[in-house]
Amino acid sequence: MQVLGAARQLAWYGNPEGSHTSIQVGQLSARPYHPNGACASSNVLIENRATAALYYYTPYQPNAAALNNLGGTGDTCSSYGNRNFWVHYNNWFGSPQASAAPVGNFDAISATAGRVTVRGWAFDYDTQNSIAIHAYSGSTMVGGWIANGARSDVKALYPSQGLLTGFNQTFAMSPGSRQICLHAINNGAGSNTALGCKTVTVPSTAPLGWFDAATATSTGVSVRGWALDPTTAASSSVHVYVDGAFSAGFAANQVRSDVGSMYPALGARHGFTSSIALNAGRHSVCAYALNVSGPQSKSLGCKTVTVAGQAAAVARGNLDSVTATATGANLVGWAFDTSTTASTDVHVYADGRFLSGFAASGTRTDVGAVYPNQGDQHGFSQSVNLSPGNHSVCAFALTASGSGSTALGCRSVNVTTPTPRGFLDSVQGAVGGAQLRGWSLDPTTAASTDVHVYVDGRFSAGFSANIARSDVGNAFPGLGANHGFDSLISLTPGAHRVCVFGLSATGSSSVDLGCVTVTTP
Structure with missing residues (x-):
């Protein structure tokens, strides 16, 4: 009965011969905001019979205060009949003007070093699920995510949609001026919606900093x-070079409230204060800021200081040689701290990266003869591991306190992959096969290695060279004696070409130990 009554009422409102003719379709109609005439009115374009019937039934339109609080009350000039009809209809059925394509907005963009942050919202009337957003810089997709952040403001405007329609997304971007375009990805019927493009300048990821002061002290x-x-x-690191040579490295982790105020998102622990021992005299001191990760660095500037008074303790020494070994390199040299007779440490860098540290505590009578007050326990002969290839190896002598260092020199060394060694002593025909004798080893390990045998060009047998050979042990004293073999392989009667190969410990390389033609009875 209620539906029939509504249909009759709608027909009555639309009867041109009836009493409801003051609101005409296609014309402007002054619609009041409230029964109180002091609340004024404004013109509304009556686009169809449904709109005309709505205003016959409820003649007042909602004012801005009512529209700004769709779920509550407005002000003393607010009326709510037509507003509430719109709210209930949209909640039940969605917007009658909705497109099949997604709806949304690209609210804002901002940038930090190497990062871009975009904010906005989007939804698709075809689904209550959160939808995807794609970001492009030019023709390159630079990000993709789901718009599933809470946006109560959007929910208030579109009550039929869920709360989770927002996004506030950060992604990596190279420094410079960048135009970012966002697209809401369609779900179901329709097509993707372009939410717009915004341009932002992405700051550089290079380190920042300032060299405030270099002050001479009594020791440096x-x-x-x-x-x-x-x-x-x-916190990042700082490297200091004195007179062109690396002198010290330390973390910039002291509190600097002024820096924290300039860069609030990065905190205040980025200050540094450090003392470096120097000889008396005039010195050029240069500081460099390093990124926490990655190769970037920035010069913070250079300052000149003059150190007066007694010379500070410094490290001295020499890198005599760097010789390639089977597994890397062996460094020979000497180092000491002028302020003590105790042994000091040496740090080794390969290709610009720290590799090893050890004490220079070996006997060097030649050094003791030249520097009698320092003693002779300052030599080193140290092996370090390196991958095959060319390397730049540098050594630094540290002071006893570790606060200063002296470059001992750099050397280039080519580390080659050592090949297995061995010898095929004999191949003798025997009933049913051949007896093979010899030895094989990998110069990088004392462990026994494998031997492979090929007969007439085909793999025939494999075994371990693990029999004691004192002659081999004498020739290779560091590798032991268990590298011999004395094995019988099966062969058919007749003449055969037998070739033997010694393998490396990893099996990645081999050496030809020889080939012999043998006749099996």
């Missing part, structure tokens, strides 16, 4: 400043 220099990596709040 005190340096002060700050440095940070703009991509992280973690």
